[in-house]
Amino acid sequence: MLAVLSPARNIRPFSLEGVKPGRPLFPKETGLLVDALRNYSPWELESLLDLNPERAFTLYDFYQHFDPAVSGTPALLSYYGAAFRNLNARDFDLRDFSFAQEHLRILSALYGLLRPADGIQPYRLGIKKEFKVNGQDLYEFWGDRLYRQLFQSGEPVVSLASADYTRLAAPRLLPGDTLITCRFLVQKPDGARGTVSSVRTARGQMARFLVKHRITEPEGLREFDWEGYRFVEGRSDARNYVFIQDRSRL
Numbered sequence: 001m002l003a004v005l006s007p008a009r010n011i012r013p014f015s016l017e018g019v020k021p022g023r024p025l026f027p028k029e030t031g032l033l034v035d036a037l038r039n040y041s042p043w044e045l046e047s048l049l050d051l052n053p054e055r056a057f058t059l060y061d062f063y064q065h066f067d068p069a070v071s072g073t074p075a076l077l078s079y080y081g082a083a084f085r086n087l088n089a090r091d092f093d094l095r096d097f098s099f100a101q102e103h104l105r106i107l108s109a110l111y112g113l114l115r116p117a118d119g120i121q122p123y124r125l126g127i128k129k130e131f132k133v134n135g136q137d138l139y140e141f142w143g144d145r146l147y148r149q150l151f152q153s154g155e156p157v158v159s160l161a162s163a164d165y166t167r168l169a170a171p172r173l174l175p176g177d178t179l180i181t182c183r184f185l186v187q188k189p190d191g192a193r194g195t196v197s198s199v200r201t202a203r204g205q206m207a208r209f210l211v212k213h214r215i216t217e218p219e220g221l222r223e224f225d226w227e228g229y230r231f232v233e234g235r236s237d238a239r240n241y242v243f244i245q246d247r248s249r250l
Contacts, residue, residue, distance in 0.1 A: 209226065
């Protein structure tokens with residue numbers, strides 16, 4: 001089983017002793033994207049990527065001098081958003097990280113598909129942005145590459161990613177492929193619904209649960225019970241796992 005996560009907007013390079021940054025799977029494609037981004041001025045990057053002026057100049061300089069030979073730092077340790085802070089791979093031991101390397105993947109607009117140890121450099125590129133390469137948006141650019149990489153083994157794939165990133169692979173599913181989407185809702189007086197912060201937090205905690213409990217089959221994820229979340233069989237099916245948080249049960 002593989003579980004996939006969305007990347008975070010923020011990157012804070014971090015290393016773990018014993019984990020050597022690896023080479024990402026799609027260096028050629030990343031190079032093509034960087035070449036295209038080099039054509040943008042700082043103020044164009046500011047608008048395209050929703051940056052403040054200082055960050056736009058920093059990113060402009062990064063893309064002008066991007067060197068694919070630079071190893072960077074392991075992706076799972078370096079992304080710094082709500083999901084990754086809750087996953088908290090920075091406290092993993094080497095056995096945890098080895099398991100994560102086998103069972104976790106991160107979707108990225110710039111790097112395509114990352115394994116936990118794959119080295120990344122600080123960047124900013126969202127999947128929905130109006131950025132095109134030779135007339136192609138990022139979904140068209142990546143084509144079926146990420147789908148093929150994820151499903152080549154025939155293993156089930158569990159999406160802990162946003163719909164925007166899951167879309168990099170989901171539309172290409174073939175009969176026999178198994179993609180399971182985990183949904184996280186919070187029980188409110190007027191019904192159960194998800195919020196951006198609660199969903200990102202729960203995704204990170206689910207990924208941590210997967211690693212720490214060595215979950216290798218999707219059914220094992222149904223035991224996730226962090227902070228009042230429970231698997232709700234009546235709202236779930238074979239391709240959609242629904243978890244609802246009811247803090248009154250704590």
